[in-house]
Amino acid sequence: MKAVDTNVLARFFVDDPDDLEAARRRPAALEAMRGRVFVSVTVLLELEWVLRxxxxxxxxxxxxxxxxxxxYGNVVVEDRARVLAALQAFEQGLDFADALHLSRAASCTALLTFxxxxxxxxxxxxDAIPCEQPRSS
Structure with a gap:
């Protein structure tokens, strides 16, 4: 199994004939995605940012x-269950990065944020853990 980065995934998902470099690399990205690959949570976070x-x-x-x-059966997504939970929250209007933070903190009692x-x-x-502002003493 090989890990893929954001560039490979962006070329896999986006066919951009106006970007010559992207068009040149897309066949290699398509071929790479035929094999068994690992996608980390950080790559997913960056991919969402690039696509958006x-x-x-x-x-x-x-x-x-x-x-x-x-x-995809050939793709191993790091912390897949938490990523799917984040995607559900993203679909309901949460920013994807915030949704990932929230889903990956599910074992905590709260997520502190300003x-x-x-x-x-x-x-x-x-089913989301509570989010709250930190309190000063």
Whole structure:
């Protein structure tokens, strides 16, 4: 098994004929993804950022791509259950990075943050651990 990085996954998911370098590397990315591969959580986090920030893909397309990746039989996704939980929260409106932070902290009693918007959105999710602001003494 080989680990893949964000560049390979971006070339796999996005066919960008206007980017000559991307078009040149896409066949190799498609071939690499035919084998058994490992995708780390950090690569998924960066991939979402690239798909959103660089390629400006809509949220629904990003969700579809990341969800599909989790279903491929040849792909081992690190902490797959937590990633799937994060994708569910992402689908319900949470930022993907925040959704990953929240899902990966599921064994904790709370997630501390100063982000009031995150606290409000996370509190509407079923089964999410509570998010709260740190208290000063």
């Amino acid at each position: 920030g660089f390629y400006e893909l809509p949220r629904a397309s990003i969700h579809r791509a990341l969800s599909a990746l989790c279903t 982000d009031k918007r995150f606290i409000k959105r996370a509190s509407s999710l079923p």
